[in-house]
Amino acid sequence: MSSAKSESERLLRQISEIAASPMERARAMPPAIYTNQEIHDLEQMRIFRKSWICIGRADALSEPGDYLTFTISEQPIVAISQRDGTVRAFANVCLHRMMVLLSGEGNCRRIVCPYHAWTYDIDGRLIGAPQMNRTEGFNARDNALPELRCEIWRGWVYVSLDPDVAPVSDLLRELEPVVDRYRMENYVQVATQDHVWDTNWKLLTENFMESYHLPIAHRATVGAWFPVDDTGFPDQRHSHFTYETFKKNKDATYGLAHANNDVLEGEWRRTSVMPTIFPTHMFVLAPDHLWYLTLMPKGTGQVHVRFGAALAPEVLAGLDDPEAFLRDTIGFFDKVNDEDRFVVEGIYKGARAPLSTGGPLSWMEREIHDFICYLSGALGG
Ligand code: FES
Ligand SMILES: [Fe+2]
Structure with missing residues (x-):
């Protein structure tokens, strides 16, 4: 060991x-619990990749295309308001060569990658990819950003990397x-x-x-x-x-x-x-x-x-x-x-x-x- x-x-x-x-x-925790790398790695695996993480308030996401970004355990994510009023969350990383797509918060009609302009609808579907017409077998429409669990509870936006986590309202x-x-x-x-x-x-x-x-x-x-x-x-x-x-x-x-x-x-x-x-x-x-x-x-x-x-x-x-x-x-x-x-x-x-x-x-x-x-x-x- x-x-x-x-x-x-x-x-x-x-x-x-x-x-x-x-x-x-009861006593305070031992100091090394705050500084030990192994504990940090365990926390990432067993806590941050398994839990609901609040990323902000739902009133920041009231109009279609309103978005809010965060990073959960090294995974950049974006929660974005849809045309039907729901909020969905996606991996905020381009499907081409992995550039981070959006940063901060704001509103967009489409998500355009700042590197080579692959373009995604706000529902995560890839809808455009310049110069890819000579690439054999490539069809933009076969691709979409991975989707994550996203729930609104009492005005708070929660996102989880764990597809099997119980609903927020059950836990709270x-x-x-x-x-x-x-x-x-x-x-x-x-x-x-x-x-x-x-x-x-x-x-x-x-x-x-x-x-x-x-x-x-x-x-x-x-x-x-x-x-x-x-x-x-x-x-x-x-x-x-x-x-x-x-x-x-x-x-x-x-x-x-x-x-x-x-x-x-x-x-x-x-x-x-x-x-x-x-x-x-x-x-x-x-x-x-x-x-x-x-x-x-x-x-x-x-x-x-x-x-x-x-x-x-x-x-x-x-x-x-x-x-x-x-x-x-x-x-x-x-x-x-x-x-x-x-x-x-x-x-x-x-x-x-x-x-x-x-x-x-x-x-x-x-x-x-x-x-x-x-x-x-x-x-x-
Ligand atoms: S990395 Fe996004 S378009 Fe190339
Ligand atoms: Fe304080």
């Missing part, structure tokens, strides 16, 4: 022990009663950003999952708005997601129901739900806005981060100066992101240090324990 292999097996044993321990005795059924009171499918996206951060994806996921750091790392922004004792967790552990709920105090600039919100009642008007849908779709769902991220590891030490923000429709409708409001709001969340970037890049440096070790968890890090249980199961630890 190679030593790399025995090291990853030892790490999997360690995380299965943490998963099996009660929350009161128990989350629906928790989030449906907000009607998040109606929230209107106002910003998206893509970044690459120098950290391991699991450190960023764990950072998102705990509000223990909010009063400290975010004291200049959202940190002052949380009575931490009001943090709540699900009664039982779920296989495909976890979440916490928290309340905002009445001074919060963001996170309280708008006066014209007539669906949320009582405490729910100041309560947010913060789900993590395994492996990498996370969002803060507040009465007035939502804020999300979805991730894809780029090796052990970098992660592609896609952020987005959306507003409840009554918030947008009630704005006197939408441009100024959006500028302020996006600027505010940029600051929150910078605060998170500082800590998640810092803990990655810490995780690489030879004297580091994972310490005990607080009650507020319950979701991290849920995540360790999920990882241990998914990686076969």
Whole structure:
């Protein structure tokens, strides 16, 4: 047995022990789980090629030809809105000599390869290929981009490389009663950003999952708005997601129901739900806005981060100066992101240090324990 292999097996044993321990005795994962190449390869095989990956919001795909790209486990993909209003996903790689076709997001009438102009309909069929008339046996119309599973759930676009994965709504059924009171499918996206951060994806996921750091790392922004004792967790552990709920105090600039919100009642008007849908779709769902991220590891030490923000429709409708409001709001969340970037890049440096070790968890890090249980199961630890 190679030593790399025995090291990853030892790490999997360690995380299965943490998963099996009660929350009161749970510890953070060992540092090498974030830096070990073998663990990274296992994650790609057993998690990212097998799961639903959220790539963004469905309201970015409302017109035929609207598209959104992402890369799942080295596979460039594109989700594209069809003439019948459905959304389909395809491998975003040309059938000629494998050029990546589309990038970013936008709208197109056809997909034209930037290399030699092979041209595809938005339904993935090849409809044109210049100069191929002398190539024996070639008929453009025999070819189409490979199609992937694509589903919309509550306004989110999910794509999977696994043709046999269960439908998103089956996996998230128990989350629906928790989030449906907000009607998040109606929230209107106002910003998206893509970044690459120098950290391991699991450190960023764990950072998102705990509000223990909010009063400290975010004291200049959202940190002052949380009575931490009001943090709540699900009664039982779920296989495909976890979440916490928290309340905002009445001074919060963001996170309280708008006066014209007539669906949320009582405490729910100041309560947010913060789900993590395994492996990498996370969002803060507040009465007035939502804020999300979805991730894809780029090796052990970098992660592609896609952020987005959306507003409840009554918030947008009630704005006197939408441009100024959006500028302020996006600027505010940029600051929150910078605060998170500082800590998640810092803990990655810490995780690489030879004297580091994972310490005990607080009650507020319950979701991290849920995540360790999920990882241990998914990686076969
Ligand atoms: S690689 Fe796309 S047309 Fe040649
Ligand atoms: Fe944070």
